Amino acid sequence: MSTALVTGASCGLGADLARALAARGHDLILVARTAEPLDRLATELADEHGIGARALPADLTVDADLERVAEAACDSDILINNAGAALGTPFDRTTWADERRMLALNVVAPSRLVHAALPHMLRRGSGRILVVSSVAALGPAWQGTAYGATKSYELAMTQSLAYSRHIRTSPVALTALVLGYTASQFHARAGIPAPPPSLTLASAYVAKQAVRAIHRRRPPVVCVPSLRYRVLAGLLRHAPYRSLTVPGFAKDFTAGPADLGGPDAGRVVSPRDEGASEVPVVEGRQDGRARS
Numbered sequence: 433m434s435t436a437l438v439t440g441a442s443c444g445l446g447a448d449l450a451r452a453l454a455a456r457g458h459d460l461i462l463v464a465r466t467a468e469p470l471d472r473l474a475t476e477l478a479d480e481h482g483i484g485a486r487a488l489p490a491d492l493t494v495d496a497d498l499e500r501v502a503e504a505a506c507d508s509d510i511l512i513n514n515a516g517a518a519l520g521t522p523f524d525r526t527t528w529a530d531e532r533r534m535l536a537l538n539v540v541a542p543s544r545l546v547h548a549a550l551p552h553m554l555r556r557g558s559g560r561i562l563v564v565s566s567v568a569a570l571g572p573a574w575q576g577t578a579y580g581a582t583k584s585y586e587l588a589m590t591q592s593l594a595y596s597r598h599i600r601t602s603p604v605a606l607t608a609l610v611l612g613y614t615a616s617q618f619h620a621r622a623g624i625p626a627p628p629p630s631l632t633l634a635s636a637y638v639a640k641q642a643v644r645a646i647h648r649r650r651p652p653v654v655c656v657p658s659l660r661y662r663v664l665a666g667l668l669r670h671a672p673y674r675s676l677t678v679p680g681f682a683k684d685f686t687a688g689p690a691d692l693g694g695p696d697a698g699r700v701v702s703p704r705d706e707g708a709s710e711v712p713v714v715e716g717r718q719d720g721r722a723r724s
């Protein structure tokens with residue numbers, strides 16, 4: 433039996449990642465700030481799947497809490513860096529305290545947890561790390577905010593580590609989940625309108641895809657759930673940056689709520705979503721095979 437540590441497990445994608453991991457028989461350590469939903473989920477999943485599950489309430493933006501979680505990550509076989517948040521306000525109108533919290537949550541915390549867990553995984557000769565990034569990482573798609581940059585950092589860090597010779601040739605694997613619109617509290621918390629339902633992925637679906645990807649013998653370095661977002665990821669990756677100034681193509685937070693469009697709004701994606709594959713379109717695979 434192996435243990436998975438999931439951050440941001442009190443709701444949204446994190447709770448569904450925990451469910452998908454429990455269904456595969458992993459013991460769980462569930463991390464978020466609010467203890468009550470974590471306790472409830474731990475009890476529910478322990479009863480349902482006969483696994484060990486415990487809540488580890490922690491604010492990942494607080495150093496002492498982060499160190500407690502880092503300690504738990506050292507003994508984990510699977511590390512899921514999922515907790516994250518956005519500020520749906522232009523950079524020049526946020527407070528520095530809010531920006532700093534976002535950087536602490538989206539950049540510092542995942543770095544610290546990977547830094548804590550990775551050496552132990554390499555020493556044990558097994559381990560999986562998932563870092564939840566975003567389609568917004570692939571270009572200046574969330575214009576006027578620093579959110580996309582934090583997700584770019586997570587993507588770049590994951591790729592940089594995963595492709596390094598030392599790790600590539602080990603049984604340990606890192607995967608970045610490049611996520612499109614997904615149903616959760618994310619947009620409400622950021623203070624922005626919910627995305628159109630027709631473009632929104634179910635978090636249970638995303639979680640199953642991600643958990644399946646990290647259980648492969650050679651997990652992909654990048655996992656993009658759903659065909660439409662793989663198409664969009666490919667476009668964002670290869671489109672000249674100048675095209676991101678075309679009205680409606682990118683989401684510009686400095687433009688005012690009525691003008692928010694953007695690739696997340698799906699104007700350039702395939703109308704069909706055949707769902708379900710974690711084949712990376714934007715990068716090669718853990719085993720170094722060519723781009724697909």
Ligand SMILES: NC(=O)c1ccc[n+]([C@@H]2O[C@H](COP(=O)([O-])OP(=O)(O)OC[C@H]3O[C@@H](n4cnc5c(N)ncnc54)[C@H](OP(=O)(O)O)[C@@H]3O)[C@@H](O)[C@H]2O)c1
Pocket residue numbers: 439440441442443444445446463464465466490491492493514515516517518537564565566567611612613614615616617618619621
């Ligand atoms: N939803 C989307 O459309 C979308 C798209 C692309 C990428 N993403 C990424 O997906 C990930 C999951 O987000 P979600 O959509 O599931 O959002 P969500 O519903 O808002 O969930 C965020 C989770 O993070 C936890 N969290 C927030 N601040 C925290 C802190 N300081 N310390 C510890 N835990 C904290 C929250 O729990 P507490 O409040 O109890 O702490 C919650 O469990 C994020 O990294 C996000 O950037 C989401």
